[in-house]
Amino acid sequence: MKVSVVLPYWLDRPALEAVDIARSAAAAGFEELWIGEMMTFDAFALAAAIVRETEQLRVVVGPLAIAVRTAASLALGITSVSELGGRRADLALGASTPVVVRDWHGRSFDGAVERMRETVAALKPMLAGEKSSFDGRHVRTRGFRMTARAAHSTITVAAFGTKMLDLAATVADRVVVNLVTTTQVARVKQRIAAAAAAAGKPAPPLAVWLPAAIAPTPAAWEQLARQLVVYLAPKGYGEMFIDAGFGSIVEQARSGTHPRDLLRAMPRELVQAVGAIGSGDALRSRLAEYARAGADEAGIVPVTAHDDAGRTLLRDLAGANA
Numbered sequence: 001m002k003v004s005v006v007l008p009y010w011l012d013r014p015a016l017e018a019v020d021i022a023r024s025a026a027a028a029g030f031e032e033l034w035i036g037e038m039m040t041f042d043a044f045a046l047a048a049a050i051v052r053e054t055e056q057l058r059v060v061v062g063p064l065a066i067a068v069r070t071a072a073s074l075a076l077g078i079t080s081v082s083e084l085g086g087r088r089a090d091l092a093l094g095a096s097t098p099v100v101v102r103d104w105h106g107r108s109f110d111g112a113v114e115r116m117r118e119t120v121a122a123l124k125p126m127l128a129g130e131k132s133s134f135d136g137r138h139v140r141t142r143g144f145r146m147t148a149r150a151a152h153s154t155i156t157v158a159a160f161g162t163k164m165l166d167l168a169a170t171v172a173d174r175v176v177v178n179l180v181t182t183t184q185v186a187r188v189k190q191r192i193a194a195a196a197a198a199a200g201k202p203a204p205p206l207a208v209w210l211p212a213a214i215a216p217t218p219a220a221w222e223q224l225a226r227q228l229v230v231y232l233a234p235k236g237y238g239e240m241f242i243d244a245g246f247g248s249i250v251e252q253a254r255s256g257t258h259p260r261d262l263l264r265a266m267p268r269e270l271v272q273a274v275g276a277i278g279s280g281d282a283l284r285s286r287l288a289e290y291a292r293a294g295a296d297e298a299g300i301v302p303v304t305a306h307d308d309a310g311r312t313l314l315r316d317l318a319g320a321n322a
Contacts, residue, residue, distance in 0.1 A: 006033075051085030068096070095113075155173050213313070
């Protein structure tokens with residue numbers, strides 16, 4: 001199983017920590033870095049900056065919300081990172097959440113699966129240097145052609161619902177899931193394989209994002225729990241936590257309980273169920289569990305409250321790809 005690094009965007013840490021984590025990942029010898037987008041930097045701008053100052057890191061930009069950017073702007077963004085950085089850059093797409101899409105950006109969140117299908121269909125020809133010609137229900141583009149070329153950029157689809165998983169199995173170069181148990185990974189792997197086989201296609205590889213902390217302190221546990229608070233109520237993530245046996249805390253979140261109280265009530269078992277936490281040996285054992293469950297790649301999300309820029313964690317796991 002390949003091991004990569006995911007920029008965490010902890011809300012209690014400085015924005016520029018993202019660049020420091022990228023440096024730590026590069027220094028430890030990791031080859032792939034996922035760069036998402038929250039409330040700090042534009043993901044493409046950050047990716048371009050990171051690629052320019054690191055040598056071997058290949059970046060995956062996203063998952064980015066498909067309703068926020070047009071297909072042409074996605075093509076422009078990933079091609080810019082690839083061309084300016086002089087190496088391949090990959091793209092990851094997701095539905096995101098109503099908060100991000102509707103509240104932050106004022107866009108419609110409806111029809112996420114159909115929108116994903118159309119976005120990928122419109123993007124692939126553009127990334128191959130062809131002139132755009134797509135007229136769908138959600139995505140429309142005509143006559144746009146990149147003069148620069150994205151060098152073999154792949155498209156990863158973030159999914160957790162069954163319909164999005166079935167789609168991802170047939171259109172994506174890779175599927176990524178976040179905050180899932182090993183049992184859920186095994187089910188996702190089976191679902192992807194079945195959907196791909198039904199479409200007569202090879203199943204794409206499966207990547208799993210795991211928050212990870214080595215020798216966690218109380219501050220590290222709090223950082224882990226604080227991240228999970230924002231995922232408890234949204235549809236999809238909440239159902240995954242219910243399935244994992246943590247319905248009580250999801251019910252509290254959906255009933256309007258204040259985030260401060262949710263943080264205090266967060267079961268440590270939930271944090272452990274979707275992460276890799278403990279000694280270096282415990283982390284490697286945990287990664288092996290996800291590999292046995294069917295994950296082809298583990299994206300490590302380093303906890304930094306007690307480990308500046310994740311340096312200790314990433315150094316310890318530096319040989320995980322060997």
